[in-house]
Amino acid sequence: MEQHISRSKDYSLATITTSGYRIVVAHITVDTHQQNSALDQAIHHVYPETLLSGAGKLSRDEFLNAVNLLGASVSTGISEGRLTITLRSTSEVFPKLLQLVKTVLTAPTFASAELKRIKTTVRNELHIKQEQSSVIAREQLRNSFYEPSDRRYTAPDEDIVTALSEVDAKSLRTYHQKVLSSLWTCSIAAEGSSIAQFTKLIKVVKQATAPMIETGSHSQHVPKQQFLSKQIPSKSNIDFSLGVPLPITIHHPDYVPVTFALGVLGIPGFAGRLMSTVRDAEGLTYSIYGYTESFSGIEQGYIRILTFFTPEKTLQGLTSTFREIKKFFRGGISQAEFETFQTIFKTKQTLLQDSLLKQLADLHSFNLNGFTIEEMRQFKARLSTITRTQVNTVIKKYFDPKLFTVSAAGPVSTVQKDIQSFLKNVT
Amino acid sequence: MPGYVFKQHIDQIEQYTLKSNGLNVLYFHRPDTGVVTTNITYFVGARDEARGETGIAHMLEHMLFKPTKYDQEHHIKEGAAMHFERKTGSILNANTWKDRTTYYFSYPQEYFNEALRIEADRMQNVILTDKVLKPEQGNVLSEFDMYNGDPHFALAVQMYSAAFHSHPYGHETIGYREDIEDYTAEKLQRYYRNYYRPDNAVLMVVGDIDRESALRAVREHFSNIKNPDTAIPRHAVREPKQEGIRRVTIERPATTNLVSIGFKHVGFPQKDWFTNSILLDVLAGSPESILHKLLVDTGKAAGVATSLEPTSEANLALVDITLAPQRSHQEIEALTLEAIRGVKTADIDHLVKKAKARMITAELFGRTESLHIVAELTEYASAHDLTAYTKTPEILASITTQDVLAALVTGFTDTNLTIGRFIGTQQ
Known part of the structure; x- marks a missing residue:
């Protein structure tokens, strides 16, 4: 299968051109890391779900309904300040899935009722985390290596919970603008026609936004405790x-x-x-x-x-x-x-x-x-x-x-x- | 092909039996990858274990990575399977479940013969001594502790035990810690002799190797292995009638609190098993599902999850709810049961459609990698119904909302339920 990577000032696109597979998988990753404050981290917890909780004329239920009826999936997550959106579907329904994704990217609602729901969910998730020993062991280690402003540092859960109260539609819109204007790293495995449709979507979304290049803070230090x-x-x-x-x-x-x-x-x-x-x-x-x-x-x-x-x-x-x-x-x-x-x-x-x-x-x-x-x-x-x-x-x-x-x-x-x-x- | 009886085509998969000893062979050609995956599954698992010897099928799985007589003669100290991975970098592993024990290798095609030689040799020739057993017993105890530290697992162990009074599905595959501590080489040898034989196994060859080479090599390595004269021991157990809800409770110094609702379901791959898989998806499989909306979106629970095992006989499916802080087990259990029992056609018609669409797409994704293909085939082979493998999308498509509602009514009657609570005493 042929692999290719192309780059422009707004995005890069890696492709694997398939033949005979009836499926499409695509990733869009956007590095949004800035200062990694507790508020930044709270936004990282909230934003991925809010992005899928209503866009354009679609409510969250209508959006989920439309995606699921296609047998497709759209998943979102932020790790170390990098947002990744992953699309999976059959080749047949991929154009319809892209239409829905376009709406999500260009007209997210960030409705207050959804935001309230998501904040509660995040609080509950952080409560569960208290007993995830392997996660905690890793976080402690990383926190000993990096300053709080580094993307690898995890703020104390209670600080993130406090910062959740500052997350509102305005801060999410600002963050969303950063998502749109930062460099996108995109990759897709699909047949040629699906790759063309995916490329078109990226161009349409990126052309509507002014590019922004900003490097986040990075600082490593010698651990103080063994x-x-x-x-x-x-x-x-x-x-x-x-x-x-x-x-x-x-x-x-x-x-x-x-x-x-x-x-x-x-x-x-x-x-x-x-x-x-x-x-x-x-x-x-x-x-x-x-x-x-x-x-x-x-x-x-x-x-x-x-x-x-x-x-x-x-x-x-x-x-x-x-x-x-x-x-x-x-x-x-x-x-x-x-x-x-x-x-x-x-x-x-x-x-x-x-x-x-x-x-x-x-x-x-x-x-x-x-x-x-x-x-x-x-x-x-x-x-x-x-x-x-x-x-x-x-x-x-x-x-x-x-x-x-x-x-x-x-x-x-x-x-x-x-x-x-x-x-x-x-x- | 000489030495074989051709049994059937299952879509692109061919099924044969070795004439000399009854070994079942599945062959599936996936050209141009340079990779072959082989998998041998023995029809022995937790269901074949007696009280006091729980987990022994799994312990034996670990021991199949230890040296055989051939290995000793060739100074392969760690056993050929381990040696193979350490020399070639191939993927190899094994797993044991209720009905089966499975070993697999995935490797560049040039190692095909060596992989088969190892698999054939360890079918009957591993040297089991207490000295070899001891350190591996320590590893299995470590594995047990890893699982047992998870509240979901600990509660599930109690749930199965309460749900099944007689049937061996009542204990987890890993067994009880006390039984693991008491294994001896003699006990393991007995299981090995009874169940590791060609007429109790299926060998799968999936990948970039032509049919003739594949079948010739399989014949060369396996056709001289003899079955013991004794019959394969089986426990034929009919579970006594259940006469009301069964309940279990665990208390631990933890911050986690769980409610688990288990219901008995038919074996895999009967149509009703798939109906239950759709039912569980409708109840808790997506953000749109009934319990997700009722409990997670409202902040009453931190999460809902389900499990449904593809076992050949009736087993217990679980709906697990992780409580949000300050919520009572009683409240969540009552809410959940009320919501489930109150479900009407109109509530789930759209959810059934979407669950089916997602599952059919997932089938396509599951068939894009040889390791996934053999993993899926293993379950159908263990249930002794390979033809259902290709019919799965068709079976899923045929399931109606009424079928799902009927499964719900049957599943959630008191005489079919086991309910568990994990009470974290440290808040």
Whole structure:
């Protein structure tokens, strides 16, 4: 299937031209990050739902009715200040779906009754979040890496709830204007005619709005604490996020070797060193994986290892995890391991060919970071052309166990002191 | 094809049986992807477990990733399946459910023969010892704790247990923690011998490999495996009559509060099973649904969700409501039951139409990736009705609002209901 990325001053468009599939999937992502205040974050919670809660002459019920009768879906969400709208339908009904989406984008109502409903829903969602231990462990970790104005920082729930009262139709309209005037990153997998219709919609909406280029605030700092925790007594396991912020973007020469190195340590699946030891050999947890997160073409990100242990096995689990990180840091990877992971990364690319939706998600992420198709190919090729020395160099540079911050959420109170003592002795 | 009996075409899927041992083989050609997915499903699951040995089918699933005699002879310490992933980067995993245990690999086509060799070898040759079992038992206990920490899961365990007094669907697939702690290699060996045999399995080959090569390789690897002389043990259980609403309560130091309403439904893939899936969509499947509007939009609940398992015999479907702060279980339960029992044709006619449209589109999306295709086929194969796979859109289209109303009346009578409350004592 042919892939293509084109760019203009208002938008970029990545396409996968299909044949024989009867479906269409399309994403529109808009980076709206500014100061990341509690009010900004409150708007991020409210806006996605308000966008689907009435437009033009259609009430929310009428809009939902129209979309659902098509058997289609329109979903919206904001993550790290980026709004993503995803459309899914059959090719047959896609033109009708686009008409509805056009109305949503050009004439949202932001009715006060809907706004009131959505604010209540958001308050309830934030209440539920109190016990989502893996989410909380991740948030604590990110908050220790970034200043409140950074897109990765999450304001305290109570601050967001307070700020909800300031969210009104006017602030939503202002935000909507920013959505319309910011650069759009669009991607679609469809037959040629659906791609043409989607392109037309983007042009019509974007032509009606003056472009705006604004870069949001970004600030990373050295974490002040090595251990962060939240007691959640109802859980059986303690969720952990262990991480290190890295001072590089995806364009930095170290980024691909870091991705490779982290794969060796904790690639999702069973192949990583941590899964082989902490899970398979020692039976201490069900899963332990590593991810590079939040890196972009302009912003630095961090590496994160996520796992969980029962309180009884926590000390043993952390000891085992840090022992492996230390071994990794001191010894690097062997030639055999290097060659094996070259094969593994090659396989991951081959497997993409089996899934239209995964190919589109992959293409969209490169599109978001400003890549051309050729740059994307070169970037992927680097995973097989980098050397073992380059990988071992970044391991020495970034994987020092002393640099890892540990964030825990769950029934942590009985082992909190033990964890703190353990971390003091990490060398 | 020599060595096979051709059984039937199911749309583009071909079904064969190996003459030598009765292994069922499904073949589906998806050209030009470079990827093959194989899946072997054994017809053994939680329903085949006795009291005191709950979860053993799932434990055995974990053990199939451990070494066989062949692996030991070839110094493959971690077992060939794990070794395969660690060397090739292929996707592999397994899952166990009420009626079945499933293992799958997805990989570049050049690994086809190796994947089949591993699957054939581990059908009967895994070496089960207490020494190998011990660390894996720890992982399964960690998995249990992961699930059990979730209030929805904990309540569901109690709900199934109350709903079924005799039928083995009354316990969750993972089993009870106490039973998991008591597994021995001897117990596992007994299950392995009884159920892991060619005449109790279906092998699926979906992907970029031609029919002749695929069937020849399957024959080469599997045709010499023999079935034991003994019959496959089955529990034929008729659930005793229910004579009123059954109730369960869990109290934990949590901030979450839940009401769960369960009703018994017919097995998959009978038409009435699909009618119930539409019923659940109408009740809580979208923002337009009855309970979403009644409870979430009004701020009385933080969320509503449903579950309906594709088991071959009658099982329990759940409607889960997460309460908003300060709401009482009694109030929400009464409101919910009143709303459900008061539903009229006019209330749901449009919702039924839309649920059907969405589900038919979802069927199309589900068939765009080989991993999804085998996952869906697995459920039809486990229910021993493959022909329903291609008829699903037709079955969905034939369901009327009256059918849905009839299912609602049958489902929500007192003698069919189990109601649970999760009471969080920490507000």
